[in-house]
Amino acid sequence: MSYALEIDGLMKEYKPGHPILKGINLSIDGTGLTAIIGPSGTGKSTLIRCINRLVDPSQGAIWLNAGGKRVDLASLRGGALRATRRRIGMVFQEYNLVERLTVMENVLCGRLGYMNAFAAWRRKFAQKDIDYAFQLLDTVGLGSFANQRADALSGGQRQRVGIARALMQQPEVLLADEPTSSLDPKTSFEIISLLREQGRAHKIPVIVNIHDVELAKRYADRIIGMSGGHVVYDGAPQGLSDDFLKQIYGGEDWL
Numbered sequence: 625m626s627y628a629l630e631i632d633g634l635m636k637e638y639k640p641g642h643p644i645l646k647g648i649n650l651s652i653d654g655t656g657l658t659a660i661i662g663p664s665g666t667g668k669s670t671l672i673r674c675i676n677r678l679v680d681p682s683q684g685a686i687w688l689n690a691g692g693k694r695v696d697l698a699s700l701r702g703g704a705l706r707a708t709r710r711r712i713g714m715v716f717q718e719y720n721l722v723e724r725l726t727v728m729e730n731v732l733c734g735r736l737g738y739m740n741a742f743a744a745w746r747r748k749f750a751q752k753d754i755d756y757a758f759q760l761l762d763t764v765g766l767g768s769f770a771n772q773r774a775d776a777l778s779g780g781q782r783q784r785v786g787i788a789r790a791l792m793q794q795p796e797v798l799l800a801d802e803p804t805s806s807l808d809p810k811t812s813f814e815i816i817s818l819l820r821e822q823g824r825a826h827k828i829p830v831i832v833n834i835h836d837v838e839l840a841k842r843y844a845d846r847i848i849g850m851s852g853g854h855v856v857y858d859g860a861p862q863g864l865s866d867d868f869l870k871q872i873y874g875g876e877d878w879l
């Protein structure tokens with residue numbers, strides 16, 4: 625079987641001899657939301673960032689099924705890497721919007737990876753891209769905000785723009801690195817629900833690195849618990865017992 629994403633023996637060390645990821649093996653498919661949980665510093669962001677190659681893996685393979693073709697993201701360079709990377713949508717904790725641009729312009733930025741350099745420089749977007757961006761803005765509940773500047777939005781609204789921009793890439797997989805860390809509990813729930821819903825609507829898997837275990841247990845279809853650079857739990861939220869939580873986070877006073 626060919627998975628949407630298959631990670632095989634992934635290792636990452638920022639300093640030689642000090643591995644952060646110590647041999648991660650994962651297969652991700654379907655349209656569910658997978659939550660990655662684990663203590664601070666265990667390598668959750670590093671894992672997400674290796675997948676979209678914001679960080680270069682030290683060893684291992686990351687197979688992405690892009691348009692029916694299986695490519696190893698870990699070994700790609702230059703133009704081949706850029707072409708494959710545009711098929712990976714990424715939502716950031718701090719939104720990473722261009723503050724002085726409008727909501728619509730920010731969403732259209734998701735298309736830049738598909739355009740030639742001159743068209744990208746002129747920000748000359750095709751009408752079908754503009755139409756799709758309007759459609760996505762409606763989907764994320766910001767239909768009437770297209771002409772607002774990004775710096776006039778609340779955190780939750782910014783994250784909705786970030787999700788629309790990632791979907792604009794027509795990705796094969798959607799990654800989110802702590803997308804709710806800066807948001808209140810109600811908005812966090814809305815953003816996680818939106819990610820899950822959009823994963824289903826676009827028939828792509830969603831992988832979210834998240835600190836809030838309760839939120840993960842309530843809304844994820846699958847939980848990956850990391851500790852010390854290893855995966856120590858991989859299964860349904862219902863199976864994430866206190867024993868596993870102790871193994872992931874250590875101690876028990878907090879349970």
Ligand SMILES: Nc1ncnc2c1ncn2[C@@H]1O[C@H](COP(=O)(O)OP(=O)(O)OP(=O)(O)O)[C@@H](O)[C@H]1O
Nearest residue numbers: 638639644662663664665666667668669670671835
């Ligand atoms: N660019 C970098 N250079 C050197 N070390 C790094 C770099 N990025 C992360 N690290 C280190 O790698 C380890 C894992 O960091 P990472 O951000 O992946 O963990 P995390 O589980 O996502 O933590 P948190 O939940 O606090 O965000 C940490 O010790 C961190 O200091």
